[in-house]
Amino acid sequence: MKSVHLVVTGFGNVGRAFVSLLREKRDDLTRRYGLEIDVVAVAKADGCFFNGRPLDVRQISKGGSLWTAGNPAWREGMSFGDLFDGWEPGGCLVECTLSDLRTGEPGFSYISQAFRRGWNAVAASKGALVVSFRELKDLAAETGLSLKFSGATAAALPTLDVGMFSLAGTRIESIQGILNGTTNYILTRMAEGLDYDEALKEAQSKGIAEPDPANDVEGWDSASKILLITNACLDGDHALRDVHVKGIAGLSADFVRSAAREGRVVKLMATAAPGRKGGRWSLDVRPSVLNATHPLFHVSGTEKGITFLTDSMGTVTVTGGRSSPRGAAAAMLKDIINIYRRPF
């Protein structure tokens, strides 16, 4: 039996779903993987939840909100770095803070500190990876540690796993993805006759789109994901400013309907492919018309999908995977298992 200690940073929907899922799965993980996985602290900017014993979600939040005042597990003013004093290396950071796509903080500080303490890291937040992937990856490699981020790259849809593990040894010749469920839902409803504004409003009323939908509909969520996937699978160092991004905000209903009349669909495609003359790869996100023969043609509603074209394994497509905090939590748990499990 191997004991694995986790520190969680950030405790929004995904962090909370993770701690709940871990509790639900704890016995199963012991039985199936020989792993005893415990959250030993939850760190915030202004303090830590920490009492020297494994933490449960009920010791951290009450009624959906963080429970600090009067909580015996809350240490006001304790910093993330303080936590590690006297601790052994070998644990794992679970990075779930809100990601800032320009500065990478606070994720970058947490992940780099974890590596310097000899801890592995899994992330659901994109900021640090979008801004500083190469630096973090090199830091992990120097120390023989793992940096995994399935939770930041379409979560329960296995994108990195397929690109880095299932296709190991192939030359990836292009990547195409429908990586954002919100925009795919809107486009699906537009193909069924709604205008953009109607479809967006419906998605918001169903909790599929956020009150401020800009990150999704302007394409930045998809751009961040194709950037992370490409950098990870091709050992690249592209930056977000290298991605040509055109979202679906205000997309003409006629454009979508006329494609539908021809038996085609409009999808917000995130694409990575070699530039002309085999040069530096070009990354873009834009509404694209797909023919019925395209492997992602049938990915509809909030579903996502990704297609890799390779030299030695042909074309491999993955679709599905739950889009929810629970799906993202399951993706992080998967990454943790794959860091610590026995050879198989």
Next chain:
Amino acid sequence: MKSVHLVVTGFGNVGRAFVSLLREKRDDLTRRYGLEIDVVAVAKADGCFFNGRPLDVRQISKGGSLWTAGNPAWREGMSFGDLFDGWEPGGCLVECTLSDLRTGEPGFSYISQAFRRGWNAVAASKGALVVSFRELKDLAAETGLSLKFSGATAAALPTLDVGMFSLAGTRIESIQGILNGTTNYILTRMAEGLDYDEALKEAQSKGIAEPDPANDVEGWDSASKILLITNACLDGDHALRDVHVKGIAGLSADFVRSAAREGRVVKLMATAAPGRKGGRWSLDVRPSVLNATHPLFHVSGTEKGITFLTDSMGTVTVTGGRSSPRGAAAAMLKDIINIYRRPF
């Protein structure tokens, strides 16, 4: 840089494709994974190719046939076991013999000997795994070695990777696959108007179906694959006799065409799902009618696909992957990389 020694057993189309692919990829593997992978011997029942240096395909075969007489690398009468005398543990067996689905030999002897010598094993042949999966898996686990067999479970289509790695920590609630490209081709052509005999003959003339197509069209290839996938992903110990198998041999053209008229398709589905009242899982292979909403509905021609239903990640579907000796070789190479690569 890590040096990895391989012994290949069996040298048919897949073994030959593997040795060629390894040569093609050698520099790339060094650069990307820090692995120097060499074939140090090819073992047959009546002798071994071995000359103390890395072997190339040109030292083993000439004009498509094995080159023994007069070959300085050929050791008549040298057995697989003899090879290991004086060798370090830590290498990897690449098992490509023709598989006997009743006895598991000669694969079983090769794999179990490799484990006893401290070598890992990857397999493209199904026999040993169909007959003795549990025994081999326990032997590997006792010694901390890896047993991987992507090459035996739909090859370039990642089935085991997704079920065991991408879905780690989920509870798999059912598995459905189109796992045989030959029968899927025949069914696709039947939906387009051909009779069974016409479609089979066409598949044979194109080299898609074998001269003796029984293993494919009677469902045993699909049955072996769903058995291996289920046993591996659910830690099961089902036997081939537990699988209810009905193939497509002689399938009525009317059945396929009437499904097509209703907008549905007939596929040879391999399914694993819990029995009634949550009891032992039930495995079967049979021609099944799929609605247009099924995630495998659009898998046509020689393509394959698999769908996992899970508790925490929803439904995940993978399709594609090259069906050829090169695809199987790439799947084995992928398994080898994933055994020896650095943490990532």
